[in-house]
Amino acid sequence: MKFSIYRFDPDKDAKPYMQHFELEESCIRPGMMLLDALLLLKAQDESLSFRRSCQEGVCGSDGMNINGRNGLACITQLTSLKKPIEIRPLPGMPVIRDLVVDLEQFYRQYRTAKPFVINEEPCPEVERLQSPEQREQLDGLYECILCACCSTACPSFWWNPDKFLGPAALLQSWRFLADSRDQATEERLSDLEGPFRLFRCHTIMNCVEVCPKGLNPTRAIGRIKELMVKRGL
Amino acid sequence: MEKRSFDTLIIGAGGGGLRAALQLSQAEARVAVVSKVFPTRSHTVAAQGGVNAALANVLPDNWHWHMFDTVKGSDYLGDQDAIEYMCRAAPRAVYELEHFGVPFSRLETGKIYQRAFGGQSRDFGGEQAVRTCAAADRTGHAILHSLYQQNIHARTHFFDEYFAMELVQNQDGYFLGAVAMNIADGEPILIEAKTTILATGGVGQLFRTNTNALVNTGDGMAMALRAGIPLQDMEFFQFHPTGIAGKGMLITEGARGEGGYLLNGDGERFMERYAPNAKDLASRDVVSRAIATEVREGRGVGPNRDHVLLKLDHLGADIVKKRLPGIRDMVMTFLHTDPADTPIPVYPTAHYTMGGIPTDRHGQVVVPVQQGAEEPVPGLYAVGECACVSVHGANRLGGNSLLDILVFGRAAANHVIEQLKEQRYHQPIPGDAADVALERLARWNRQGKGESIAALRAQLTKAMEDHCGVFRNEDVLQEGQQAVLALRERLQDAYIDDHSQVFNTARIEAMELENLVDTALATVSSALARRESRGAHSRIDYPERDDQQWLKHSLFSLEDLKMDYKPVRMKPLTVDSFPPKKRTY
Ligand SMILES: Cc1cc2nc3c(=O)[nH]c(=O)nc-3n(C[C@H](O)[C@H](O)[C@H](O)COP(=O)(O)OP(=O)(O)OC[C@H]3O[C@@H](n4cnc5c(N)ncnc54)[C@H](O)[C@@H]3O)c2cc1C
Ligand code: SF4
Ligand code: SF4
Ligand code: FES
Numbered sequence: 001m002k003f004s005i006y007r008f009d010p011d012k013d014a015k016p017y018m019q020h021f022e023l024e025e026s027c028i029r030p031g032m033m034l035l036d037a038l039l040l041l042k043a044q045d046e047s048l049s050f051r052r053s054c055q056e057g058v059c060g061s062d063g064m065n066i067n068g069r070n071g072l073a074c075i076t077q078l079t080s081l082k083k084p085i086e087i088r089p090l091p092g093m094p095v096i097r098d099l100v101v102d103l104e105q106f107y108r109q110y111r112t113a114k115p116f117v118i119n120e121e122p123c124p125e126v127e128r129l130q131s132p133e134q135r136e137q138l139d140g141l142y143e144c145i146l147c148a149c150c151s152t153a154c155p156s157f158w159w160n161p162d163k164f165l166g167p168a169a170l171l172q173s174w175r176f177l178a179d180s181r182d183q184a185t186e187e188r189l190s191d192l193e194g195p196f197r198l199f200r201c202h203t204i205m206n207c208v209e210v211c212p213k214g215l216n217p218t219r220a221i222g223r224i225k226e227l228m229v230k231r232g233l
Numbered sequence: 234m235e236k237r238s239f240d241t242l243i244i245g246a247g248g249g250g251l252r253a254a255l256q257l258s259q260a261e262a263r264v265a266v267v268s269k270v271f272p273t274r275s276h277t278v279a280a281q282g283g284v285n286a287a288l289a290n291v292l293p294d295n296w297h298w299h300m301f302d303t304v305k306g307s308d309y310l311g312d313q314d315a316i317e318y319m320c321r322a323a324p325r326a327v328y329e330l331e332h333f334g335v336p337f338s339r340l341e342t343g344k345i346y347q348r349a350f351g352g353q354s355r356d357f358g359g360e361q362a363v364r365t366c367a368a369a370d371r372t373g374h375a376i377l378h379s380l381y382q383q384n385i386h387a388r389t390h391f392f393d394e395y396f397a398m399e400l401v402q403n404q405d406g407y408f409l410g411a412v413a414m415n416i417a418d419g420e421p422i423l424i425e426a427k428t429t430i431l432a433t434g435g436v437g438q439l440f441r442t443n444t445n446a447l448v449n450t451g452d453g454m455a456m457a458l459r460a461g462i463p464l465q466d467m468e469f470f471q472f473h474p475t476g477i478a479g480k481g482m483l484i485t486e487g488a489r490g491e492g493g494y495l496l497n498g499d500g501e502r503f504m505e506r507y508a509p510n511a512k513d514l515a516s517r518d519v520v521s522r523a524i525a526t527e528v529r530e531g532r533g534v535g536p537n538r539d540h541v542l543l544k545l546d547h548l549g550a551d552i553v554k555k556r557l558p559g560i561r562d563m564v565m566t567f568l569h570t571d572p573a574d575t576p577i578p579v580y581p582t583a584h585y586t587m588g589g590i591p592t593d594r595h596g597q598v599v600v601p602v603q604q605g606a607e608e609p610v611p612g613l614y615a616v617g618e619c620a621c622v623s624v625h626g627a628n629r630l631g632g633n634s635l636l637d638i639l640v641f642g643r644a645a646a647n648h649v650i651e652q653l654k655e656q657r658y659h660q661p662i663p664g665d666a667a668d669v670a671l672e673r674l675a676r677w678n679r680q681g682k683g684e685s686i687a688a689l690r691a692q693l694t695k696a697m698e699d700h701c702g703v704f705r706n707e708d709v710l711q712e713g714q715q716a717v718l719a720l721r722e723r724l725q726d727a728y729i730d731d732h733s734q735v736f737n738t739a740r741i742e743a744m745e746l747e748n749l750v751d752t753a754l755a756t757v758s759s760a761l762a763r764r765e766s767r768g769a770h771s772r773i774d775y776p777e778r779d780d781q782q783w784l785k786h787s788l789f790s791l792e793d794l795k796m797d798y799k800p801v802r803m804k805p806l807t808v809d810s811f812p813p814k815k816r817t818y
Contacts (some may be wrong), residue, residue, distance in 0.1 A: 011733040031567065043687040047731040048741040051270075053446040056482050056563060058374060059274040075566050096417055097736040103271075115466030116382040119333035126288075127331040135336065142336045142368075142375060146273055181334065 001028060003041065005048065009097050016095070018086075021045070023112065028078065034085070035062055050099040057212060060145035063090050063152070064099050068151035069209040090181035092158040105161040108141040109169040114191070117176060117210045118184035131192035141175035143213050144168060150207035150217055156200040163191075164200035167217030173198075174220035177227065179232035180228055189224075189231055198224060234667060236423045238663035239265040240392070240653055242410050244453060245432030246272035247633060248280075249617025251380035252642030252797060253430055253596075253649075258387035260650045265424055267413050269741070272381045276434050276446040277638070278402060280373025281559060281749060282487035284330075286323035290344040296320040297368035298355055299364060301811060306352045306502035306516050306748070307626025308768035308778065308813040309813040310786070312467070312802035315594040315622045319633075319640045326639040327366050335379045337368050338556075349490040349554070352516040352630040352818070361514060361769075363433040365632040370485050370559040380749040395422070395534075395688045396741055397452065399670040400429065400460045400613070403663050408612035410457075410662075412670035417743065419734030420684040421674060423667050427656050428649045429614050430589060431457065431598075432642070435618035436752045438745075440583035440702075441694040444476050444483035448745075453619040455748035457590045458755065462600055462610065463788035463797065465621040467588035467752070468770045471629055472703050474520040476582025478540035480567060481586065484560050484577055486631040491556050495524065497574065498506060503541075508745050508818035515818035518628040518769045521581035528580070535578065542576035549573075556571060581703055587629055587769065588759070589621035591788065596645025601788065601799060614649065616641045623786065627768020673747075677740045683728040686743045693720050693746070693753060694715045706774040710761040719751045723771045724750055755789040762796045780813050801811070 001023045008016035021041050028037075035052055042048045050073070053060040057075040064073055065088040067081055078085075093101035119128075151157045151166035165173070173192065176182045192198040198221065207217040241257055243250045246268035258266040268275065287294040300320040304311055331337060331345060338346035345366050353362040368375035386392075395413040401423070402408050410426040433453025437445025453670040454464055455695060464704075474495075475484040494513045497503045506514035507523040515523075524541050533539050545553055553561055553573040566571045593599050596616045597609040617638040633704055700713025731739040765779040766772050803810045 002419070002676075008737055009733050011735045031569075043685070046686070046729060046742075049736050049738050051274075052447045053270055053274050054279050055447065056279065058279050058559075059270070059276075059446065061270065061274050097733070100736050102417075107271075111385050114386075116379075116386045117332075122298065123328075123332045125328070127328055127337070127345050130339050131343050132339045132341065135339045138336045142378070143371060145278075145374070146271075164605075176334075179334070179336075230313065 001025065001037070001078070003037070004084050006088040007098055009047070012152055023202045026067070028036050032078050032099070033074055034076040034078055037078055038073055040216060045204055058145060060147035063147040063149045065089065070153045070181060072147060072212045075212060090152040092161070103148055104150055106166065106168065110146065110163045110172060113165060113169040114188065115172040115176065117179060117182050118187070119181055120183060128181050130180050137178040137180070138175060140183065140215055140232045141171060141178065144171055144215060147212060149210045151179045151211055153205060153206040153210045154203060155206070160196060160200055163196035165197050167221070170198060170201070170224065171220045174224050177224065185202040189228055192228070209220065234421055234423055236425060237265070238425045238659060239263045240426065241428045242267065242424050242426035243430045243432055244411060244617070245275070245434060245617065246391070247275035247432060247434050247617060247638065248277035248377055248380060249638035250430070250432030251377070251384055251640050251645040253432065253616060254389045254645030255380060255383050255387055256643050257649060258389045261427065262650060262653055265390045265392060265426070267395045267397055267424065269394065269396045269416065270393065271393050273378055275377060276449055277373045277377040279446060280635055281370040281483065281485035282348055282490065283348060283367035283372045283632050284327060284376070284639070285350070285364045285632035286327040286366055286636065287320070287364055288324050288327065288345060288347060288366065290340060291347045293355065293675070294362055294364055294523065296323060297808065298357060298362065299323065302353055303624065303630055304811045305358070305816060306628055306630040308628055309780070309784065310623070310767060310801055312623050312624030313805040313810055314802050315624050317805040317808060318594050319624050319636060321349050321700055322634055322640045326636065326643065329609060330376060330379065330639070333379045333383045335368060335375045337366060337375070340496060348487055349514060350631045351489070351514045351520065361511070365487065365490065370487055370557045373635065389710050396744070397456065398673055398744065401662065401666045402460060403660060404561060406428040406610065407658055407660060408610065409666070412667045412672065415818065419737060421667065421671060423662070425659055425662055427659055428614060428652060430645055430649070431594070431613070431615040431619055432617045433619045434686065435586035436749065437583055437586070438749060439694065439753050439756060441698040442479070442481045443583035444473055444481055446507065446793070448537045450745040450748050451752035452745065452748045453615065454589055454769065455751040457615070458751050459789045462590060462598060463590055463790040464755045465591040465786050465788055466623060466759070466764050467755040467789055468787060469587035469627045469768055470583060470756060470770060471517060471585035471587060472521045472581040473545050473584035474517055474524055474581055474582070475579040477567060478578040481582050483582070484579060485541060488557055488560060489545060491552060492548050493543055496542045496544055497527045498534045498538055499532055503527055503532070506751050511818035516628055518702045519818055521703055522771060524581055537677065540578045540580040544576040545572045546574050546576065550649055585629055586618055587621070587625045587627065589619050590615040592620045592622055594622060594641070594644065595643050595648040596649065599799060607799065614645045616645045627770060659814070677729055677743050677782045678732050679728060681728045683726045685724055686729060686739065686746050687726060689720060689724055689727060690746050690749065693717065693749060697753055697757070701760055702773045704771050704773050705760055706772060709763070710757060713757045714761055717750065717757055721750045721754065751791065754794065756797065758794050759787045759789050784813065
C-alpha cells in the first residue's frame with residue numbers, strides 16, 4: 001500500500017517535501033486504521049513525527065489532513081481511502097515538524113470562549129438540579145475533543161485565526177450558553193460582538209463536514225446568532 | 234539550562250494532576266503542571282462508565298456500604314483508613330464536579346444519574362447497589378475537560394508537551410523538582426519546586442493487548458524507582474473482563490450495569506455458575522478469570538474459540554443509544570456492527586495498575602525506615618493511578634479510580650497548602666542536580682547502530698503478556714523475569730537514528746521504553762515473589778489466599794531487585810475494621 005506523507009524537520013530541511021512510503025500488503029489486516037499503518041511506517045522510519053495517544057478517537061491527538069480532508073487517523077479505515085494515501089498536517093497552522101502543527105492559536109481561541117460554568121450563586125450542599133431535558137441541550141456540544149479538525153478546515157479561521165474564534169471555540173461558547181446552570185449569557189454575548197469573533201462565520205459548513213465526532217458547530221453558531229438578534233430587539 | 238521556580242510542581246495533567254492543581258491555584262499557590270500531552274489528551278479522557286459515590290439518588294446507599302464493598306473488592310489488601318477516607322469524601326467530590334460544570338446525565342428528579350457497577354452492594358453484601366455517577370458513557374471526558382476548564386479559569390500555569398525525565402533531590406533526600414524537556418525544541422529545563430506531586434497515571438502499555446493510551450508508560454513510577462523509592466503491590470494488575478477481543482478497546486462495565494450479560498460458545502450465561510448472586514456484576518478479577526477459564530476449557534466463541542460474547546441487544550436500541558452512545562460508536566467504528574443488535578466479542582484485557590508509588594492518605598510518598606515504621610519522603614507526593622494509597626488493594630472496583638484521583642488529588646493539594654505555609658523558601662539545588670537527566674538525554678544522542686526501540690518494545694509487551702497474564706505460576710514467572718532482565722540489558726545497546734531537536738518522538742519513545750522496562754521488572758518480580766492467589770494475582774500453583782503469610786503489601790526496589798513487605802493498615806479511621814473473609818459474589 002502506498003503513502004505520500006508531508007515531511008518537514010526545520011532542524012535539517014530547507015523546505016517541506018512529500019515522502020513516498022510503502023507498506024507491504026502482508027502487514028495489512030482487515031479493519032486496520034490509518035493510525036495502525038502510520039505506527040508501522042514509523043517502525044520503518046522512526047523520524048516520521050505525529051501525535052497520537054488513545055487510538056480510539058477520544059483524545060483528539062491525531063487530527064491530520066488525509067487525502068485532502070481533515071480527520072483522525074485512529075478512526076479512519078484504510079480501506080475507505082483512495083491510494084496512494086496522501087497525508088498532510090492540519091492546514092493553516094504553523095508546522096512544527098512533519099504532521100505536528102502548532103495549535104496555540106486554536107487553544108487561545110478556546111480559552112477566549114470562557115469554557116467554564118459561570119454562576120455567582122453560592123454552591124448548594126448537593127448537586128444543582130437539572131432536568132433530563134435541560135441536560136439534553138448539552139448533547140452534541142460537550143463531546144468535543146479539541147482535535148481542531150473543524151477550525152483548521154474553516155477558511156474564515158485561516159484568514160483570521162487571531163480574531164475569529166473558529167468553530168470549535170464557538171461550539172463551546174454555545175455549550176455554556178445552553179447550560180441551564182450558567183448565568184453569564186449577557187457577558188458571553190457581549191464578548192462575541194463585533195465583526196470578527198462570531199460574525200466571520202459565513203456558514204461554509206466545512207466544519208460540520210469534517211468533525212470526527214459528528215458534532216455540528218454551524219448549528220451552534222446559528223443558535224448564538226439567533227440569541228444575539230433576540231437580545232438586540 | 235533554563236530554570237524556573239514554583240511553589241509546587243505537578244507532573245501529569247490527567248484527572249489526578251488537574252484536581253490537585255485546581256485546589257492549589259485556588260489557594261493562590263504558584264503551581265506548574267507539566268504534561269507530555271496537551272492536558273485534555275491525558276488518559277482520564279477515555280474513562281467511560283462513571284465515578285462511585287453513595288449519593289443514594291436511585292436506591293438507598295451510604296458511604297459505609299461503599300467502604301465494605303471496596304475492602305472486599307480489594308481482597309482485604311486495601312488500607313482501611315484510606316478506604317474510609319475516600320468513601321466518606323466521595324459524595325462531596327462528585328458534587329464539586331457538578332459545580333465545576335461536569336455534564337452528568339440526569340434522573341427525572343434532576344439529580345445526578347447513577348448506574349449499577351460490578352462489586353457494589355447494599356447493606357454489607359446484600360442486593361446490588363446503584364452507586365456509579367455517570368455522564369452517559371463519557372464520564373472521564375466530561376470530568377477531564379471540566380477540570381481543565383476550571384484550571385483555565387484559575388490561571389494555572391501549564392507546560393504543555395514537556396516530558397519529565399528525572400526527579401531532583403538533594404543529599405538529604407529532599408525532593409526539589411524535576412528536569413523536563415520541551416518536546417517542541419528538545420531543550421531541557423529545570424523546574425524547581427518546594428513540593429513535587431507525581432500524577433503520571435498507570436502503565437497499561439506493559440501488555441501487548443490493553444485498554445490504555447499509548448502514553449501510559451509508567452514514567453512517574455519509573456522516575457520514583459530510579460530515585461530510590463520502592464514500588465508497592467505491582468503484582469496486582471487488573472485485567473478488565475470486556476476489552477474488544479483481539480483489539481483491546483474497552484467496553485465499560487456500565488454495559489453490564491445497564492443489563493448486558495456474557496455468553497459462552499454454548500450460548501450459556503456462564504457467570505451464573507461462578508457468581509450465583511452478582512452474576513455478571515461480580516468483581517472484575519472474578520469475571521476475568523471466569524472468561525479465561527471458559528476459553529481455556531474449550532467453551533469460547535468464534536472459529537478459534539478464543540473469546541466470549543457480551544450481549545446488549547435485549548436492552549433495546551433506545552437504552553443503548555442513550556446510555557452507551559460512546560461504546561456504540563466505538564463498536565460500529567471498529568467492528569462494523571451495532572451492539573443494539575449484535576453481541577460484542579470480548580476477552581480480558583490489561584487495564585489498570587493497582588500498584589504504584591506508596592503514599593499515605595495525604596498523598597505523601599512514604600518509605601520504610603530502618604526500624605520498620607514508614608516515613609514521608611520530604612517534598613514528594615503522588616496521586617492517581619501512579620500512586621498506591623492503597624485503596625484498591627489486590628483488585629480495584631470499577632468507578633473507584635476516578636474517585637481515587639479526585640479525592641486524593643484534592644487531599645494531597647490540601648496537605649501541600651499546609652506545608653507551604655511553613656516552608657517559605659526554596660532549598661538550594663545541588664550543582665549536579667540535572668546531571669542524571671542530561672546523561673540520559675545525551676545517551677540517546679549517541680551515534681551508532683543497534684536494535685530498534687519499536688522491536689524491543691514489542692518483545693517486552695509480548696513477554697509480559699505471555700508470562701504475567703491472568704493466570705500465573707512459578708516457572709512461567711521465572712522465565713518472564715529472565716526475559717525482562719535480558720531486554721533491559723539489550724536496551725543498553727539500542728540506538729536511535731533521529732537526533733533532531735525538534736519534536737523528536739523517537740527519543741521520547743526510547744525514554745518511555747526505559748520506563749516500561751523498569752516497571753515491568755517491578756511487576757514480574759513482585760508477582761514471582763507472592764506465593765498465593767489474591768484479587769487480580771492468580772497463581773495456579775498457589776490457588777488459595779493465604780492471610781497467614783501474605784496479608785501484606787509488597788515493596789520492590791530497583792537496587793538488587795529487592796523485595797520487602799509492610800503490613801496492611803487494617804484499622805479504619807472511625808469505624809470497626811472489616812476482617813478478612815472468604816470472598817464470594
Ligand atoms: C478505557 C478506560 C476506561 C476507564 N473507565 C473508568 C471508569 O469508568 N471509572 C473509573 O473510575 N475509572 C476508569 N478508568 C480508570 C481511570 O480512567 C484512570 O485510572 C484514571 O483516569 C487515571 O488518572 P490519572 O490522573 O492518575 O492519570 P492519567 O489520566 O493517565 O494522566 C497522566 C498524566 O501524566 C502525564 N505524564 C505521564 N508521564 C509523563 C512524563 N514523563 N512527563 C510529563 N507528563 C507525563 C500525561 O501527559 C498525563 O497528563 C478507565 C481506564 C481506561 C483505560
Ligand atoms: S460554517 Fe462557519 S465556522 Fe464552519 S467552516 Fe464555515 S465559516 Fe467556518
Ligand atoms: S467540534 Fe469536532 S472537529 Fe471541532 S474540535 Fe471538536 S471534535 Fe474536533
Ligand atoms: S489517538 Fe486519540 S483521537 Fe486518535
